[in-house]
Amino acid sequence: MGTVKNKENVREASCKEELTAMRDSIDILGGKWKLLIMRYLTNRTTESNHFKKIQRGIDGISAKMLSKELKDLELNLMVTRTIQDTRPVTVNYSITEYGTSIIPVTDMLVQWGLNHREKIRD
Amino acid sequence: MGTVKNKENVREASCKEELTAMRDSIDILGGKWKLLIMRYLTNRTTESNHFKKIQRGIDGISAKMLSKELKDLELNLMVTRTIQDTRPVTVNYSITEYGTSIIPVTDMLVQWGLNHREKIRD
DNA sequence: GCTATTAGTTAACTTTAGGTAACTAGTTAC
DNA sequence: GTAACTAGTTACCTAAAGTTAACTAATAGC
Secondary structure: OOOHHHHHHHHHHHHHHHHHHHHHHHHHHOOOOHHHHHHHHHOOOOOOOEHHHHHHHOOOOOHHHHHHHHHHHHHOOOEEEEEEOOOOOEEEEEEOOHHHHHHHHHHHHHHHHHHHHHHHOO | OOOHHHHHHHHHHHHHHHHHHHHHHHHHHOOOOHHHHHHHHHOOOOOOOEHHHHHHHOOOOOHHHHHHHHHHHHHOOOEEEEEEOOOOOEEEEEEOOHHHHHHHHHHHHHHHHHHHHHHHOO
């Protein structure tokens, strides 16, 4: 007890827990589109974001994928879906209060991506 | 000039740039393993991290995937690979100075993952 | 010579993520 | 009645991601 080996084992265990937590994040937010959708929505929280508008805003995403990803995000309480009584009907998607917890992550990823392009150019 | 439409277009454009940057990040760090490997390495910068040790530390990763992902990360200047003159030979992987730029991202993802599990449990 | 360690590689396979295109359905305008 | 808008859905397919297991090669101990 109190040995170096024990300390090592404790750290090892807490490391595993961290990796498990990150695995969860990756499962939920991973793939080609989810973080892009979240970022798009956080950039326009004050406006209405209907399906077609989001699709136009995110280059290359198909209706099928957008629909599927939005469903997943809704299940994970990240976005809400509200049907608007307009002609033709529009469906509004917006980020939830809880969903804003992802903003620090996307902020970092934007910064990192910008910086990495610089870095690699050498 | 100076119209609402113009402002909107400018914001639209900067949003696209952000999404492009994040796409880069996702391309480089996406998938099941890369961020886990980076996290594992940042948790033990002071020690030697040879291939087998990393594989034991990250549940479920195969030699093939670990090898491939480490190569990718090396290409992107995130980790260095050094052959150690031990018997049997060991190969050490460590995070680069530049690679530490990813720590804020993995920190966030660990926190987010822990928090999300709580959230969903309701 | 057999076993075990290291660090991978290779081939063969399965799974899943994602793409494409055609389709439904409700409404409006011409 | 046909075209156009909205928001999807469905079926079919491909390509990429990932898994499994067997193998190489160098070295050491028994």
